[in-house]
Amino acid sequence: MKYERALIAVAIVVFILVLSYAVTLGAMGSTLPPRDLRLLAKLYLWLAINPWTRNLTVMSPEAVTSIVWDFRGLDTFFETAVLYLAIIGTVAIYRGVYASSKSREVPISEDEVGMSPIAKSVTKITLPIVIAVAVAIALHGHLTPGGGFQGGSTAAVILLLVLVVFSLQYSIRMGITKGSTLALRSAGLLGIAVTSILVLILGLLVGCQSFIFQNQPKAYAPVGVPAFLDGMLVSGTLILFNIFECLAVAAGLTLTFILVLTHEEEIRSVMKGDRHE
Amino acid sequence: MIRLVGYEVVDWVLVIIGEVLVAIGVFCDLMGALGMLRFPNFFVRLHAATVGTIGGAVVPILGAALIAAGCDFLGYYRWFMSGAAVVTAVLILIIAPAGSHVLARATHRSKTVPVEPKVVDMLEEESRGGE
Numbered sequence: 001m002k003y004e005r006a007l008i009a010v011a012i013v014v015f016i017l018v019l020s021y022a023v024t025l026g027a028m029g030s031t032l033p034p035r036d037l038r039l040l041a042k043l044y045l046w047l048a049i050n051p052w053t054r055n056l057t058v059m060s061p062e063a064v065t066s067i068v069w070d071f072r073g074l075d076t077f078f079e080t081a082v083l084y085l086a087i088i089g090t091v092a093i094y095r096g097v098y099a100s101s102k103s104r105e106v107p108i109s110e111d112e113v114g115m116s117p118i119a120k121s122v123t124k125i126t127l128p129i130v131i132a133v134a135v136a137i138a139l140h141g142h143l144t145p146g147g148g149f150q151g152g153s154t155a156a157v158i159l160l161l162v163l164v165v166f167s168l169q170y171s172i173r174m175g176i177t178k179g180s181t182l183a184l185r186s187a188g189l190l191g192i193a194v195t196s197i198l199v200l201i202l203g204l205l206v207g208c209q210s211f212i213f214q215n216q217p218k219a220y221a222p223v224g225v226p227a228f229l230d231g232m233l234v235s236g237t238l239i240l241f242n243i244f245e246c247l248a249v250a251a252g253l254t255l256t257f258i259l260v261l262t263h264e265e266e267i268r269s270v271m272k273g274d275r276h277e
Numbered sequence: 278m279i280r281l282v283g284y285e286v287v288d289w290v291l292v293i294i295g296e297v298l299v300a301i302g303v304f305c306d307l308m309g310a311l312g313m314l315r316f317p318n319f320f321v322r323l324h325a326a327t328v329g330t331i332g333g334a335v336v337p338i339l340g341a342a343l344i345a346a347g348c349d350f351l352g353y354y355r356w357f358m359s360g361a362a363v364v365t366a367v368l369i370l371i372i373a374p375a376g377s378h379v380l381a382r383a384t385h386r387s388k389t390v391p392v393e394p395k396v397v398d399m400l401e402e403e404s405r406g407g408e
Contacts, residue, residue: 116382122375129368 044071055219059227060142060235068147069241073213077196080245084189087252091182094259096270114167123158123165130158138246142235148242152249159254168261181255188248195240199223213237291347298340305332319390323377330373338366 048066050057058066068076114120138151163171196213202223203210210221215236217224225236305328312325342362345355384390385400392398 115379119375119379122371125371126368 054216057216058235058238059216059233060238061233062142062144062147064145065142065147065238065242066235069238070213070215073196073241077192077213080192080248084185084248084252087185087256090256090259094262094267097178097259097262097267108169108173110166110170113170115165119165123161127158127162131155134158134246134250138242139239141242142238143233148245149249151242151246153253155246155250156253156257159250160257163254163257163261168258171258176254176258178255178258181251181258184251185248185255188244188246188251191244192241192248195237195244198237198240199225285349288347288349291343295340295343295345295347298343299337302333302337302340305329305336309333318393319384320381320392321394323381327373327377330369330377334373335366335370338362338369342366 044067045063047053047056047058048063049059049061051059058070060066060070110120111117134151134155136151137146137154138148141147141151159176163176166174199210199214199221200212203214203221206223208222210223211218214221214223215225215238216227225240227233227236309325309329309332312328313322316322316325339362342359345351345358345362348355351358385392392401
């Protein structure tokens, strides 16, 4: 047993050493990217916010967000789709499980379930603070590091804490159910999908050329989402993407937590076919 | 030579108090780390960890807030740094004790760890009397 552990440790160390040595020698390709790729990086920085080339800019000072949701928006869309396919898979596995639905009729008071009053009070205090931080991260996604995914994850953390501290039964009675989170997540995903073809619809209505994932007006597609709203920089579609992504991520992760926290007996009874709903 | 005019004295006092708080924080962190390594079981190690979070995090962050407030050369932005530090300190002050409380309570209730250096355990007596 002891030798096994030592062997595993030695194997990990040797693996990392060999890998880093190989990378240093250039086994994974040259350490410097080719010159044309370096030019691409320069263009990204040059065009992220550039009011003098309105045909090419994103109008967002955050280069990462402008790359993620504009320059390679379609790529991000499919990355988001992968995450939501995982969540859809979880929902499909747990189909028919409605997380202690019978406890919904029996009224339970806050004191009977969950952790101690100290933990509950602290969670109540921190809930609005963390939600405010999450919303700020999402709404500032086009200005500062962060964005919809980060904001949604932050909100999901405090919602997980609520689920654990106040117990799943009480949270379900308060409205954090599988159905409500599923509906919120679907609303977020629908928002992302509509935002991605928003300018295309606008172009079709006006009658000019336009693209999917278009943000600002381009040379041959002179329609776009306004970059300024009442003097505030909103970077067109970026703020919409961030809001909807925040909603979808927070609701989606909370949905997974609800399903994972469900009692095993209940899942087994559903899988055996004892209970139908 | 430092001209000691009104607000400069206040700045100096703020910076010195802040540095004293940071020094207290360093001491508490050191003691907490020693306790985490040397203490025999979970409950006393948890005590050492809370020394590290309150004495070693909240106090020096408050000290950093005072230092930032006293640094005139930072200009207008020092109030942002100072305010953010105070908010962080207050948040840790609220959240960290709740976390250690939950850990200790769960451990005591599950009877995973014997309460070893014990003078009196009212919680255990209460739960035994209640049964």
